[in-house]
Amino acid sequence: MPFKPDLVDELNVLIKFKDSTQEGIKVHKTASPSLIEATQRLFDKGMITQKDGGYLTPRGLVTVEHAHTLHGLLSSTPE
Template structure:
């Protein structure tokens, strides 16, 4: 099953976070509408603390760790 564009947008928001609950992000109202919508969906899913970013929740932290791992694996060149 392919990734839907909405999930890709959510992943793009998530990878902007560091693997920490100490540093948040802000999705500004001038950002691409798809990213604004993605942040709102992540908030609704309980992964971030604010509709426009904020901080990661415990669930969000686990998800970001996986998103970073997936990104790194797909971005690396096999030896």
């Protein structure tokens, strides 16, 4: 099953976070509607602390670690 565009948008928000609960992000009202909606969905899923960003929850931290790993694997060139 392919990734749906909504999931890709959520992954793009997640990779903006560092692998830490100490650094948050803020998605401003001027951001693209798809980014704002993805951030709201991540909040609804319990991965971030605020509907416009905030900090990672424990669930969000695990998800971000996996998102960074997936991004790194797909971005690398084979040896």
